[in-house]
Amino acid sequence: MDFQPTLPIPISFISGRYLLFSIDAVTYLRREHNTCGVLIGTLPQIPQQNVFLGLPLELMPEEARLLVDKGVACIVDEAKAQKDGMQSLLEEDRRQYLRELESQGLQAARIVAGRKEQQKEDYFKKSLEKKGKKKPNVQSKETSNGDPTASPTGPSTANDEPASLGDFFAGDSSSSRGTSNSTPNPQHTYGVTPTTSYPPLPHPSASSDAILSRPDVPLSYPLFAHMHTRGYFLSPGLRFGCQYVAYPGDPLRFHSHFLVVSAEWDQDINLMDIIIGGRLGTGVKKGFLLGGPQKEKPEDGSEIERTESVRTFSIEWAGM
């Protein structure tokens, strides 16, 4: 849980968007840097739904920029990094990586097999408890499975599990030893699709030519940075009728407090927009927050100064 990734964390820049693929980086940024992003991938364990999504995680350009400015992350041109990395990968590394995957596959196969055994046992236990009459049936089945340790009167997990798993281990290790350095035995090894390409590729170094400059951000960035430094978690808000939705803590646990809209200091704001925003926010029990830097143009001051000059206003319908 308290994993500390190597800094700076590489953010993959793919077709104009900022993505994260490493689960450790995602957890770390969420915990230490209030950066949630949006999960956009499919969860392989329950693929037919849109409520829980998985990796990759898409970051807003604002989030990516903030992390780069903090020195926590760097932007990597992923397509280039992948192509170059794959071409320069040595055969030795490649073989070692395949061996690694093979052992992961074996482990997965073991876990799945173990779980199946467990399920089978639970099922038998239940059926035994339900109907004492079925005992002979169970016995014949278990013996036909070639599992001599299972006793028909009460198959205890403690006895059965290690034995069957042990068999599995033995069979696997011998088969992989026998056919080492060749295609894995399909009887036992599961295929594994890794989530990231690091390894086998080396961690991108800061001097690599795949590193890109910091991301371009919209005019609302000073307000974003201002809210972020005050501990708010921000996510994209168009679906709620604003630019960002601001949460007082991790959105896993807290409801959002503000609908955030950025404006320039001397910008004309339509009164109707303020009323609409105020009514919308009040309707969903949130404040409508309008803000922006007082120093507008980049020549008015450095970015830090602009961010520090941000003022915010919240509008609420006070009528009872």
Add this chain to the structure above:
Amino acid sequence: MADADEDVINTSSAGAAQMDTDLSDETQDFRLLSHLNFLNDSTSSSLPKRGEKDFEPNPTEFQADVLSASRQAMHNALAHPRIHNPKTWVIGFYAPDGPMPPPDHVDTAKTAGKGMGVSQDSCVYIPNAKGSTFQSIGQADRWNRLWLLPEEAIYMLERGNLDIRWPSASTAPAEDEEDDISIPMSLQAAYSCFMGHAGLTLERYSVYAALRRLGYTVLRAPAWDDSAKPYNTKTEMDIDAYTQPTHRGPGLGGILACISNWMSDPFSTASPAAGPLVGCGIHRSHNDVYRKMALIPWYDPALAPQKDPLDTTAPFRVVLHVYKPGTVIKKSAIPPPDFRIAVLSTREQTTIPTLPELSALLQSTPLDPPRGEKMERMMYMRVRHGYRNVVLAVVDQGVTSFLRVGDAAFGKEKLFAAKYAPRGTKKSGYSKPKR
């Protein structure tokens, strides 16, 4: 910790009303996910209910514990590996140069790619595809290999149904044992190689995957390629089409016609040029009076000209065709789609679409007038359905909203002549015409 978990379940199951709200609208508590038993997939088909949230952080250890448990559950769920059971293990190969015949057939088919009956945008092939998941995707070539488009390849890999291998050429310069060292592509590698290939943007992919996850069949529309143009262009007529949409109703010309009518037949009931709209005289029907009063011109979408779907500008063009779950689709004869989708990214398209943009988009879709007994009976359903429709998928940094735009025809609904007119609660005023 177990206690807190149970708390969450109890309180959330008590509030049944919460189920009405859209779960995907908010960040979900991943602890709920861990209650699903993934391996007994048959028993846990229902989705979890939403968890309880607090108003704001407080310094209690309890809250910190709950939060860290939530984060741990999220971590575990996201760290779930993609593993392939040997029985259902499907292996595909990345072909960076597009569809190619198999190496041992290169001499016989010199026209690499062309004439294989496979889209030139395909970039992954599967030598022997098995399983029902591959029935509605891909195109087979004559060597019985299934070619996948980039979005299909990423989606299948993401679901854990496909293991894609790097081609041996791009991993190893020259090797003897090629099969031995074909490295599986990671999720990251698949995204970085396929995204941006042949017009696939992350927004389009997000929409594609979101619909596929819900069970829809999604195919590329002809206008997928931004640069594709129709063969015969009739530009000047099309510009007129949306700057001056077809109007119906009297309008100015209609009034002039009325005047000339009046000149020729001054003893008609109405005399709009000289007097009130509905002149004095004997009026025997309300409908005639209402018809005389209908002065405001209105737009009739049924008369709007049909445009070629390719004769539109990105992003306002239909890029995806969507079919409802259960539609049987033969790859040889593709039926007309149930929905047409245009994909917009909020960072590129920062303003609300203009009327000309939307009109052009709608005119590129076929006429789909409201049909059926129910539509005939219910006027508001008819208005809402419209005569043409298109779905806008607006992607805001990974968050997708779907908006349906219909070309409604209020002018076509003559309230005074309606057979099944809506009846207000008021007693006086409008009354249903008797027949």
